[in-house]
């Protein structure tokens with residue numbers, strides 16, 4: 001089950017905590033993975049770690065032309081058509097709405113939401129021809145629950161969910177599924193800086209009693225990317241330890 | 247019958263799984279051949295590939311029948 005041999009996947013944000021874990025997990029299941037991000041040295045390190053069947057296609061997702069070219073670039077690097085798109089790159093520019101600068105709004109929407117639209121549009125063409133494909137957007141629990149100080153981020157993540165549902169309906173008859181994964185609180189360099197009191201407050205809200213880790217998200221990605229998940233589409237899979245039951 | 251028409255008919259018959267007798271020059275993709283909007287996008291992509299041409303979206307909008315496609319492609323190949 002969940003075998004991905006013969007499939008080619010593009011993972012954006014592969015230099016980040018979750019993206020790297022997702023890339024490792026898809027690769028472990030047998031997929032060819034194309035790693036994307038802006039930090040080329042970090043991409044090279046991960047590609048070297050994975051060895052065979054790992055390729056690099058760097059791109060800055062705040063540049064529309066680079067985003068539009070990324071799927072073709074990835075297919076060229078891997079030497080095969082794209083079967084799995086994981087739109088994982090994402091940024092925050094937090095601040096109360098009344099103090100939010102235009103630029104903070106624009107950048108977050110551009111990198112989190114607009115890049116997803118551009119990548120999915122480019123990927124869909126080949127997937128339609130091949131009558132199969134998996135498009136997976138990494139959104140956030142915040143896109144469903146909201147969070148003060150994150151109007152821009154919450155809007156971008158909720159936007160990804162609506163986008164995925166609409167596209168899922170457009171391409172469902174062609175063997176392409178479109179889903180989101182919504183992580184809750186995942187351990188990262190950022191959460192390591194929390195003090196004990198802060199950590200305890202957060203954990204009180206999580207029935208599982210612990211922060212999640214990258215592997216929890218990667219497992220969800222492997223599932224949604226697999227042939228076995230072919231009947232699941234337009235869905236948002238929440239991986240949050242029960243922090244929000246939605 | 248022109249060669250372009252034959253190649254277009256073949257794509258349409260294969261793609262829409264249509265009754266060959268119904269795939270005439272006058273046949274409308276949507277009204278006569280039961281295509282939906284996604285089929286039309288795919289047909290246009292298939293024509294582009296078959297004839298190695300590019301069909302911009304605003305031209306594709308005017309391709310409603312098999313004959314429209316043939317005329318468009320013939321003009322494009324002649325140009």
Ligand SMILES: NC(=O)c1ccc[n+]([C@@H]2O[C@H](COP(=O)([O-])OP(=O)(O)OC[C@H]3O[C@@H](n4cnc5c(N)ncnc54)[C@H](OP(=O)(O)O)[C@@H]3O)[C@@H](O)[C@H]2O)c1
Pocket residue numbers: 012013014015016017018019036037038039040059060061062088089090091111138139140141182183184185186187188
């Ligand atoms: N960690 C969590 O608790 C959590 C919770 C909910 C949702 N998420 C979502 O999960 C995803 C991954 O999060 P993470 O924790 O792994 O974040 P992270 O470690 O900060 O990684 C972010 C990734 O996005 C890439 N990126 C940012 N701006 C980019 C740009 N302009 N062009 C190209 N790539 C860009 C970065 O690549 P470079 O550094 O190479 O530019 C990096 O690989 C995000 O979408 C995030 O919103 C995370």
